Each structure stands twice: as structure tokens, then as C-alpha cells.
Amino acid sequence: MEDSxxxxxxxxxxxxxxxEARRKYETYCRSIAHSILDNPEDEExxxxxxxxxxxxxxxxxxxQNLMAYLGKIARNLSxxxxxxxxxxxxxxxxxELALEEMDFVISELNTVDGEYEYKELSAIIDSFIRTxxxxxxxxxxxxxxxxxxxxxxAKIEQLKPQRVTHILFKIRKALRNYLKKExxxxxxxx
Amino acid sequence: MKVDNLSFLYALGNxxxxxxxxxxxxxxxxxxxxxxSRRCFRSAIAVAAACFVVVFMMTVINRMNIxxxxxxxxxxxxxxxxxxxxxxxxxxxxxxxxxxxxxxSYMLPMRGEDNFxxxxxxxxxxxxxxxxxxSKIVPSGMVENLLNDLYAHGIYTYPxxxxxxxxxxxxxxxxxxxxxISVSIKKGNIPCFFVVKAxxxxxxxxxxxxxxxxxxxxxxxxxxxxxxxxxxxxxxxxAITTTNLSKEALINALQYITAQ
Numbered sequence: 001m002e003d004s005x006x007x008x009x010x011x012x013x014x015x016x017x018x019x020e021a022r023r024k025y026e027t028y029c030r031s032i033a034h035s036i037l038d039n040p041e042d043e044e045x046x047x048x049x050x051x052x053x054x055x056x057x058x059x060x061x062x063x064q065n066l067m068a069y070l071g072k073i074a075r076n077l078s079x080x081x082x083x084x085x086x087x088x089x090x091x092x093x094x095x096e097l098a099l100e101e102m103d104f105v106i107s108e109l110n111t112v113d114g115e116y117e118y119k120e121l122s123a124i125i126d127s128f129i130r131t132x133x134x135x136x137x138x139x140x141x142x143x144x145x146x147x148x149x150x151x152x153x154a155k156i157e158q159l160k161p162q163r164v165t166h167i168l169f170k171i172r173k174a175l176r177n178y179l180k181k182e183x184x185x186x187x188x189x190x
Numbered sequence: 191m192k193v194d195n196l197s198f199l200y201a202l203g204n205x206x207x208x209x210x211x212x213x214x215x216x217x218x219x220x221x222x223x224x225x226x227s228r229r230c231f232r233s234a235i236a237v238a239a240a241c242f243v244v245v246f247m248m249t250v251i252n253r254m255n256i257x258x259x260x261x262x263x264x265x266x267x268x269x270x271x272x273x274x275x276x277x278x279x280x281x282x283x284x285x286x287x288x289x290x291x292x293x294x295s296y297m298l299p300m301r302g303e304d305n306f307x308x309x310x311x312x313x314x315x316x317x318x319x320x321x322x323x324x325s326k327i328v329p330s331g332m333v334e335n336l337l338n339d340l341y342a343h344g345i346y347t348y349p350x351x352x353x354x355x356x357x358x359x360x361x362x363x364x365x366x367x368x369x370x371i372s373v374s375i376k377k378g379n380i381p382c383f384f385v386v387k388a389x390x391x392x393x394x395x396x397x398x399x400x401x402x403x404x405x406x407x408x409x410x411x412x413x414x415x416x417x418x419x420x421x422x423x424x425x426x427x428x429a430i431t432t433t434n435l436s437k438e439a440l441i442n443a444l445q446y447i448t449a450q
């Protein structure tokens with residue numbers, strides 16, 4: 001079923017829209033939750049919350065891209081759940097490693113006050129990603145949006161894992177410089 | 191609010207939808223070329239065929255059952271759209287020359303260690319019901335990429351009982367990895383690449399040993415010279431990708447597989 005039909009059904013408050021959305025996107029959303037949580041119960045809880053949130057948010061929201069919309073909700077719910085579960089603990093999964101890799105990028109990041117600056121930070125990250133060549137752009141999103149591990153990315157992009165690691169390092173360095181240039185990191189602060 | 195790593199990743203989550211979707215698109219592939227330029231492959235094919243004969247004589251038996259095309263022609267159609275056509279008794283090859291970008295969605299399967307059953311090559315081919323001698327598919331001087339656990343062969347079973355039995359045999363040139371060939375196999379469906387579905391028009395079909403297939407040629411996102419073929423054979427879906435290898439190398443693989 002086309003995404004537009006699913007959204008139309010949600011606007012008509014037709015509950016079978018959720019079934020169609022689940023049929024089409026549950027594997028995708030579950031893979032996002034799994035990358036972050038790696039716990040079937042937590043993943044299930046996030047997915048239940050996801051469909052409830054979709055039901056409650058459409059309408060009034062009318063997503064332009066249903067897949068990305070669902071993915072973003074699944075990602076945020078999973079991050080919430082992660083934060084709730086792992087305030088202190090860090091393991092060695094792809095998500096934790098991705099999290100640690102961000103140390104280098106944001107170690108001197110300025111305080112962001114309020115929603116406006118938070119959105120501005122998102123916009124700057126977005127514009128940075130768009131400066132990257134297509135292959136590097138995808139690798140960055142694989143790693144820090146989907147939290148895929150290096151070997152998974154290597155397989156998808158048909159690169160050696162070492163090459164992926166090198167590209168990610170290069171991108172993190174560029175992102176840090178970009179954030180400096182945009183004033184989110186001060187040069188003198190260290 | 192102080193930005194910690196997790197908050198930063200929340201902020202990163204708000205990037206554009208197009209970027210989110212782009213990363214689940216496996217291939218960025220070209221539209222069918224509409225150039226009217228004529229390409230003559232006869233001499234190249236003749237040279238390649240001659241080389242093949244030499245290689246054949248020097249490297250023995252394991253390719254004995256493979257027949258490369260002897261007579262190849264450029265049809266009227268190929269002159270119009272720039273695509274490559276050739277045919278002989280056992281096969282008709284139509285290579286779709288592609289450029290530009292349409293892409294396709296690919297849902298990355300959820301895979302975890304606990305639901306993976308590793309299989310050796312023998313058991314895997316027994317599962318598929320076909321035996322492939324990879325040495326007859328992969329050009330000499332290439333080695334299997336064993337660096338990556340995800341190239342380990344086996345079958346994934348999801349909690350709901352559905353099975354992901356797609357496997358990739360991935361080889362690369364030993365020294366520089368500049369040349370690669372990957373053979374993906376899956377029961378029942380074409381493996382996840384679905385290049386053909388990325389287009390808004392039908393691509394021309396080829397036939398090898400009476401097996402219908404689609405073959406494409408393009409430069410991938412990194413500019414690498416790439417051939418791609420996908421087809422169903424004996425209930426199995428195959429997707430074969432080569433980079434920086436000749437089309438004869440691809441055809442060789444196609445002929446071998448469809449003769450099993």
C-alpha cells in the first residue's frame with residue numbers, strides 16, 4: 001500500500017492504517033530500536049509506543065515521508081529508553097561506540113540553551129552532512145543515525161571495514177571543524 | 191542545557207528526511223542512457239575472446255564447460271539507446287548502460303548473533319539445492335573477503351519464525367581490492383539489491399542458457415566500473431556485482447551458474 005493511502009486512512013481514523021504501516025515498516029523501525037537497545041522487551045515497548053504516537057500525531061501532522069517520520073519517532077523513543085536504562089552504564093555495542101565517538105566532536109561544544117538553539121544545532125548538522133560526497137554522507141548516517149556497526153556499513157557500502165573506520169574518522173574531524181566555524185565550539189576554550 | 195553526546199545524537203536525529211531515507215537506499219543507479227552515440231564492441235570482443243582462448247589454454251580445465259559468445263552483433267535497438275547487445279545460440283546478452291541516480295528502498299534486516307545459524311559452504315549449498323564451485327566463477331588472483339563477520343555464511347531466523355537466508359560470496363583482488371565480485375543468493379527472491387526496480391522504465395532482458403536475466407553496466411557512486419546481473423534460477427534469486435572486471439568475467443559467472 002502506498003504511504004499516501006496509509007496517511008489518508010489515518011486522517012479518516014481508520015485503525016487498519018496502523019496494521020498497514022506495521023506491515024510495511026515494522027522491520028525497519030525495529031532494526032533502529034534494536035541498534036540502540038539490543039533488548040527485545042525494550043524494543044517491543046518502543047514499537048508499541050511508536051504506533052500509539054503515530055495514531056495520536058497523524059492528524060494533525062501530515063508527514064511528507066512516512067518512512068523517515070516513523071524512523072525518527074522510533075529513534076527518539078529508543079534514545080529515551082536508552083537514557084532511562086543506561087544513565088551510567090556503557091557497553092560495547094554499536095550504539096555505545098557511536099556515542100563514545102562523539103566525544104571527540106563535541107568535547108568543547110558550547111552550551112545550547114533552549115529549543116531554538118537546539119534546532120539550530122540540528123540544522124547545522126544537517127547542512128554539514130549535505131557538504132559530504134554521497135558515499136560519505138550515507139556512511140555518516142548509517143553510523144550516527146541508524147547506529148549500524150562498522151562491519152554492517154562495510155557490507156552495505158561494499159568497502160573494507162578499515163576504510164569505513166577511516167572515513168568516519170575523517171568525517172568526525174570535519175564535523176568538529178564545521179561546528180567550530182559555525183561558532184558552536186570556541187577555539188580558545190581548551 | 192549542556193550538550194552531551196546523547197543530546198547531540200538527538201539533535202542529529204532531526205536531519206532531513208531525504209538524508210534518512212538515502213542511507214537505506216542500497217544502490218544509487220543510473221537511468222538508462224539515452225545517448226545516440228554508437229558503440230562498436232566487435233573489436234574489443236574479438237580481443238577479449240582471443241585473450242580468453244589464451245587464458246583458457248593456459249589455465250586449464252575448470253572453465254572447460256563455459257562458452258563465450260562467438261558471434262556478437264549490435265542490433266538496431268542498441269544503436270538507438272547506446273546499450274550493448276550480443277547473441278549466440280546459448281545466450282542473448284543485452285547490457286543496459288546506465289547513468290544518473292534513481293534509488294530504491296532497502297530495509298536492512300535485523301540480525302543478531304542469537305538468531306544466526308552459521309553454515310559451511312557445503313551445508314549452505316545443500317540448503318540451496320545447488321552446488322557452485324566458486325573457483326569457476328571468481329577470476330584468478332582474487333580472494334574471499336573474510337575480514338567481515340557479516341560475510342560469514344549462514345541463516346538468520348527472526349523471532350516470528352521468518353528466515354533470512356541471503357548470503358554473499360564476496361571476493362576481491364588480493365593485493366589492492368580494486369577488483370571485486372560478489373555473488374548474492376537467496377531462496378525465492380532476488381537478493382536485496384533489486385537494481386532493476388530502481389528504474390522508472392523497463393530494462394532490456396538477456397538470456398543465458400535459457401535463463402532470463404537483467405544485466406546493467408554503470409559507474410557506482412565512487413566511480414568504479416561496475417557490472418550487475420540479477421536473475422532467478424532453480425527457485426533461487428541471484429545478484430552478481432563486479433567492479434573493475436570485464437563483462438566477460440561477468441558472463442563467465444552467469445554461464446557457469448545457469449549451467450548447474
